Amino acid sequence: MPGQYTTTVETLIECRSCGFPLAHEFADLGHSPLANRFVPASDREDPENRHKLCAKVCGNCFLVQLDTVISAAELFSDYDYAYYxxxxxxxxxxxxxxxxxxxxxxxxxxxxxxxxxxxxxxxxxxxxxxxxxxxxxxxxxxxxxxxxxxxxxxxxxxxxxxxxxxxxxxxxxxxxxxxxxxxxxxxxxxxxxxxxxxxxxxxxxxxxxxxxxxxxxxxxxxxxxxxxxxxxxxxxxxxxxxxxxxxxxxxxxxxxxxxxxxxxxxxxxxxxxxxxxxxxxxxxxxxxxxxxxxxxxxYSGFQTKIEIIKSDFRAFLAQAQREGKSIVGYGAAAKGTTFLNFCDVSASDLEYVADRSAAKQTLLLPGNHIPVVPPEQIFETKPDYILVLAWNLIDEIRAQLSGVGDWGAKLVVAVPKMELIAPQ
Ligand SMILES: [Zn+2]
Structure with missing residues (x-):
């Protein structure tokens, strides 16, 4: 059962670079599933492990680092690593x-x-x-x-x-x-x-x-x-x-x-x-x-900024739902797991997430279990909004989705702030 695994979790109390006590919080993202641990559809009902996700900054060398350390062997070789x-x-x-x-x-x-x-x-x-x-x-x-x-x-x-x-x-x-x-x-x-x-x-x-x-x-x-x-x-x-x-x-x-x-x-x-x-x-x-x-x-002002992104995105979701608009995601990247989890997005908020990687297309996103589908599905279901989770590839994605303007769909980017973008 991929969602339930034994894991070695350690809490870091000293900076991994210089050994100084790690005392200053940068971003507290609550508890999150492992971002690349996609779930087979057959395991949909199984409970999933979540781990504390909190980044701290060293007051001596200014290295930002997680204070929860999950062993690398478990993260990168113990399961079907979905990133190609x-x-x-x-x-x-x-x-x-x-x-x-x-x-x-x-x-x-x-x-x-x-x-x-x-x-x-x-x-x-x-x-x-x-x-x-x-x-x-x-x-x-x-x-x-x-x-x-x-x-x-x-x-x-x-x-x-x-x-x-x-x-x-x-x-x-x-x-x-x-x-x-x-x-x-x-x-x-x-x-x-x-x-x-x-x-x-x-x-x-x-x-x-x-x-x-x-x-x-x-x-x-x-x-x-x-x-x-x-x-x-x-x-x-x-x-x-x-x-x-x-x-x-x-x-x-x-x-x-x-x-x-x-x-x-x-x-x-x-x-x-x-x-x-x-x-x-x-x-x-x-x-x-x-x-x-x-x-x-x-570093200390960062948490307030991410809370604003969350509340702005939740407000957009609520408004779109009131208006009966359909919303899907694009780009099943690891950053999508963090974003959707932190913003409490569930499978009832986002119908599916489209991704070009065939290896991910039969799987569910970690945590919320939103299904990953091929991009062609966007052209079949014609959603009103497409949330671009892989915002770093926005130019490439705008080109890939150039046809969605035909039915008036808008691309949505939520980081660093809410923005509606017309397809190319
Ligand atoms: Zn340090």
Whole structure:
């Protein structure tokens, strides 16, 4: 029964980065089911585990982190992990451009090695393979890694950390480029993880990390990106302190539009890499300080903002229901679980959630058990409102739903504030 599982839940009382007592609340989202644990329709009536979902901020290093820690093995490999990168065209294009840029900038070739941690189904590494650059993927979810292996992309089914890195180093592996996109936040033991990069990176090697930027979470009230799989919420301010403890330094940083606003940091060994620090590093540092990321007052006002989003959305739902309008959702993303759960949305409020991923289409959303259906159903049932849960893909979704204007449907985005958007 997927909804009922035994789990190791720990409460974090010290900062996972610096060890300082964790005392300041950032966002309390009540109790929530695991965001990616979709439920088979046959288990509809089974009770489901819920866990406290509360993010705190460290008053010393300003790392935002969950204080409820569910073991990573249970989150990522013990069940059918429903997230496959390859389904978003925006993300595939992002990966292709990254490979192009890195290949050129660091002069990669047939003697180089690119290692990607959390390499998923090989969506990114295949761009390097196409250019004749040797690659190694590391992916803990066996069913996801299988896709990469079938496509001929060398992949280890492993959790990445210092012990794995040492084994590979002993076996003769060392990397010119290491990539970790949207994985730092998923790592409970961030020091062990980062030390693995220190170990496997050649003296002149470069590691790049992409993560959702806390600056945007704070400024754009992206509270729905908080869920149990995300242990940490990162800024340049907090991550530089982590790298420094492992003899690594950030020498370049790019601001990206992905996932509602991300950072891509370029990291090298502290000494000997020959790579000068780009002006972008000081610029982003200054931007974060200006936005108050080193000031506890910035964090303490967040809860009020998310309560306003909830009450505005509930008011919209009530109004639409009074008017007899039909409402469905689009994008069965993890952030949808947090949003719908926090806003107390039930299967009677939202008829279904459409999603392009075939793997999710027979399943129910965690917690509220709203069914996931193929997008074609929107064109059959012709709803009045389509709530876009995956708001980070709004441009792509507007294009996919361009036909819904024919019957006057409106797209609804609730984060950072309620907005009705005409389809393209
Ligand atoms: Zn700390």
């Amino acid at each position: 990168s390859s389904y978003s065209t925006t993300w595939l294009e992002h990966a292709r451009r990254y490979a192009e840029q890195v290949n050129e900038r660091f002069g990669l070739g047939p003697d180089s090695l690119v290692i990607e941690v959390a390499s998923n189904d090989g969506y990114l590494l295949r761009n390097f393979v196409a250019k004749g650059v040797p690659v190694l993927g590391v992916e803990p979810a066996a069913n996801v890694a299988e896709g990469a292996i079938k496509a001929g992309i060398q992949t280890d089914v492993e959790f990445f950390g210092e012990s794995y890195a040492k084994q590979k180093l002993a076996a003769g592996f060392s990397a010119d480029v290491m990539v970790a996109n949207n994985v730092l936040a998923h790592v409970p033991n961030i020091h062990d993880f980062v030390e693995g990069f220190k170990t496997l990176l050649k003296p002149t090697g470069v590691a790049t990390f992409e993560f959702q930027h806390l600056l945007n979470i704070v400024k754009l009230v992206q509270f729905d990106t908080i869920y149990h799989e995300h242990y940490s919420y990162l800024s340049l301010l907090s991550i530089e302190q982590i790298f420094a403890r492992h003899g690594l330094r950030v020498f370049d940083v790019q601001e990206l539009s992905t996932h509602g606003g991300s950072l891509r940091v370029f990291v090298s060994h502290e000494t000997g890499s020959g790579l000068a620090e780009d002006a972008s590093v000081a610029a982003v540092r200054a931007k974060e300080l200006e936005a108050g990321l080193a000031d506890l007052n910035t």
